[in-house]
Amino acid sequence: MKCLLVANESAEVLFYWTDTEFEQRVQGQYGVSQEEGERLPAFEDSINTLFAPIIISCSTMVDRLGENYTSFSTENNHIYVLHQFEECLYIAVNGDGDETEEDLKRKIFVMKKLTEIMFGMVTLSGSLLRKELRPQDTEQRNRLWKKLRSLLETYSRLRENDQSFLVEAVERLIHPTLCEQCIEFLERRLVQQINSNMDRMGEEVLHAFILVHTKLLAFYSSRNASNLYSSDLLALIILVQDLYPSKINLDDTSEELESSSVPEAFYTPEPSPPERESVRQRSDSPPVFQFVDPDVQMAEDSLQTLEAPIPDPSAPYRVFLEAKECPMPHSMYCLPLWPGITLVLLTKIPNSHVATSVCYFLEAFVKLEKRLCEGHEGAAAMRGQPSVQEQRSRLEKLIKTWAGMDIQTSQLQNAWTDFKNKAFSRSGSGFTRDLLPSCRNMKTQLCGVYRQFFAADCMGSQRLAPHLQERALSMVQEKLMDWKDFLLVKSKRNITMVSYLEEFPGLIHFIYVDRSNGQMIAPSLNVTDRTVSELGKGPLADFVKKKVWSLVATAQRYLQKGYATVTLRDGDYFYCYFLWFENETGYKLEVIDIPSSPDDSAPVGMLTCDYYRKLLRYYSKKHQNDVVKCYELFTVHLGVIPNEYILQHCSQLARKLWEPTRIPLL
């Protein structure tokens, strides 16, 4: 019984997602008639009615006490978690015991992250976000909500099954030679070729990477690209997984291998090889060979994994990625090489510099609003910002430039005139509280401009030419053809516990994370695989999996409270968690007191509000001469092993695992 909804201050539901159980419960409670066609709006209404008192009470509490609810739990262990982001209230509910309060909070933050990735800075304006999340057009709304729901479900599936989403760090395929070759290939051949082609329509490939399921095979960033943060990379993997889901829950490995190893003939025809999974995604895609096995199609239909048809398959996704200054718009091209293996290109789009300037002024207005709210007036309100006149003339100039471009700027101009009249003219109020509405209006209008430039539905036909995309796809396919099967197997058994058993008797599982570059290594836990893993099949592996998941949750809870070392004896198992800092040469730096964060702060992890990036920044302040690296190790041992051996294991393991992470990524 799960539910997540986003509402604004006027108790309007901007988005909701429920599982069937929750839906049934609500319908049972409200006796909603199940008439065809009418069902959906009726259900939405009942959701609205159900949550309205809570939402209204929330805003009352905020207004009158400056307090807000963060969670409710009931005697039958239903959990409600609430979090307010700006003007939007997020509520997540769980009534089946699958998720803890922390999980729900994380889900809310992930939902927020996904909207940021999809809408960028538009999320800063409540009214614009409302328009984005809840388009007037029913069909458009249904399409968007379906997409968002499917993204949420994909995230939940990954979080539940994938260790890299458990610890929120990217897992790389451990094969140094191939990895290196691929990076070289991406750099010298692919990116160079595309970026020097005339048909790239002003776009420039900044990052290119190859994913095998959720694992990273190779990643290349061009020289003038800004850093791609782990949080964004993880979010992009969710997007890719949503487009081309790996069937984690099915015993599919062998089947996949069989079918793909059958006829060479599949790959002979031009432009690209057949793809069962991609076919259903992009059935009208020209570069993809039209091969639709009716059985397969039906089976997959019944699995309900069918996505809404994407109108234009060669159209990229608009994603907004974190950069130093502001969320920068990028185009993302997901090119499926084979089922489970995807090439992803991130390009810089023309006009993206506009984002920087819009962002600059947005921030200025946000600051001004804050200071006005705090009661500062006149010059004090502008403190900490460059001279007013300078800013004013800059903005004037910008607005003129924008007006010359292909967008609507009349509203912005009106708002600006209004602001100027109030702020600068003699008859106006000057920088006082009365300026607040104009200030807010300017914010909204700037967001509006940003939206017009970059929002997904304003992209038009801006993209890399389809033939360029095809070319890229076939080049990489050619390169990896011989490796394909190997990669698919490798992704399931990247490293295995077997190779560690002899050296570390009693060790059951471990996860090693390099937080400085957001990567992790862990033996595979193949819970549903048909092949018997060293942990045996099904229940046992599942049991170990549960233990690992609970260890990570526990460790993160203690870390949030400032504890960087935790050992636990729980039943027949012994768990260890360590977090430590090193300099570049591997010299272990002294521990510090990590500040304890309040309960309602962002969850510990990298996907949302990157906790570790902040932690590293905090630590670096005290070690300014060193390049600080941060590592984590989680281990599960049998409880019968004496403590001193367990600790020795942990220390040896950390030393042993240190090497592989040295492989250069770029």
Added chain:
Amino acid sequence: MQPMAETAALAYSRRFFFLYDSSKVQEEGDLTRDGIYYFSPEDTPVDQQELLCGQLAGVCRCVSEMSSSPVRLLRLRKSKYAVRMKDSFIWALSCVVDIPDVSLCDLLDQLIALFCFYNGPVRQSYQLYSKEDLALRWARYLCHLQGGSTELHNIFSCLRTIDSTHIDPLLLLKAALILQACQRCPLVLAGCILYRGRVVSTQMTPALTMKVMVYETQMYSQDFRVTANGLSSSVCSLSSFTATTQVFLTPSELYVLRCHPVERAYRSQCSQPPCQPSKSRLLSRTLSDTPTTDTDSSGLDLMQCPPASYQTLPSSPRSSLSDEPYFSPSPSRVNTPLHSNLMNQSEYFTPDSHDHSISNGTNLCAVKESLAGLNIKQDTDASSGSETKSEGVNSDQDIQSDEIKALANGYEQSNSLDNHLDHDNQIENEENKLDANNHVMCKNGKFQGETEEEARTKSKQVEGRLEEKYEPTNTPSPHETLGDTSLVPSVLYQHRVRGLVLALLVEPEFHTDPSAREEVHHSSMASLNGLEAHLRNTLPGTPGPPGPYTFAHYDCIQNTLTTNVCGHSAGPQEAFVRATKLLHSHFSHLDTLQEAIVRNGSSAVYGTRSTAQETYFLQRGTPVRNSGSPDPQDSAFSLPRKARQRLLKHGVNLL
């Protein structure tokens, strides 16, 4: 914006508690304030009270409807509320966020249970008494529950006990024996002895003991004197008096109190073989009994070498140095100090009908009749011993102050008994003994009949209870406390001798049975005087120098805490308390978790627990430079060993 911030700061530095009845606020025109039965702190502006009650009650109702289950915990950014909902009532108690959820919820449950214990069902008590009267009581109960000497006491919501390490174990034994002697009166269910607001010995479950202690804790921790309770007068400057108060027990509490029927049957009979009681114990065993097996077997050793680990809180008659040695005197033991002591004690517990009838003229005939067959026994043991004499002396000294004090309270038992009666006890007729036994037998027979019947009806309920997840604080199940109908009236009898209080839970008939009252009074008077004198002379012990470590040891069964954390926690102590909160919370969520070490930059805390106890340990001293990376040499991992060594001398055995 500004006023908002101010109210917020004002509001959230405090702890709120309120009881709200939403049935009073149903129509448009109804004022929220009509639904507020009690709001603490009482000086909160009414509009803020209304805001909080209205919003929280509304939102809780909404959530509980959606989940078809009452809300238990409500978290806000800067505080959190434990919530109980029953019918149209909602109770909510807030605290700052870093108190563990379990502790807060327990605290609220205890608070409600406490109110019901003294006042009965909530709705009924609000019909009987005014809001103002009851407000005083809520305030007192709140004060009682939050009055722990350190933050740790509040987190574990444990009983305050006397420091057993500074007390002659003989005194503890004596206290236990006084309680047993009182139980010889069949109307007495169980009792406890308190000294200056701390438990010396108790036969009740920790939860019940906590309830009984309310007035005591108050008097000695706050110097706070309120005599609002119409049923009892608990605070008075007199050095000795008795009082009875009506109280309400939940059926399960009552069941536990009555569930040692077989032991009771043998209470006054030495001739019975001891094998049967031990068997029956298993049958009637409750959770609070479980761990006492060890204590029991070691109980005898206590006399020879006072072990540091001996707990002062026997939680059942069995553990309070059970009747075993008394009723089955093995020949080899007859002359051990313990045995003779037991024998000596018994004479003081025997009431003297003769003297009583004289002093209480009006009742003379009735009393004589009823007492004719009462348990009157002459202990002719020549070794009446030094113990007896010393007690006698003390009692004599107290005579002056032990005067008749009739208080305004209707239930007050005026007490005109002088301590010299104790000496008269020595002159008793042997022949009464047989009669006495018969009488008691008869009474017990009747009692047994009752309990058997009750046992049958309750057996299912109890089975269920035993199967329930083990709750360390013995919190009564909420539905029982909240249930308006299920409470059974009972009587709390208190006998005060200066700082010492004997509190007995007795059957309601105790009121109407003067003979029983006399019996109990007489049997305990002298011993109480003696005990008080001894305790007064030994207390307070000077605490030894704190070691280079901080620890807390929580006994989940007896609900007691041993710790060297003192009142104001700062520095390493603060770190210790912080880690303890987290670990306690973790332990209470995860049954299988046995031990944990958590370390931050400056401190490492080791926590371990079993079904019966939780122990936390922090080694002080300069932290050794380390990197936090896995290192077998790391000093944090030697904590378990150190804890085992260091805590032995505090009576904590972690092996």
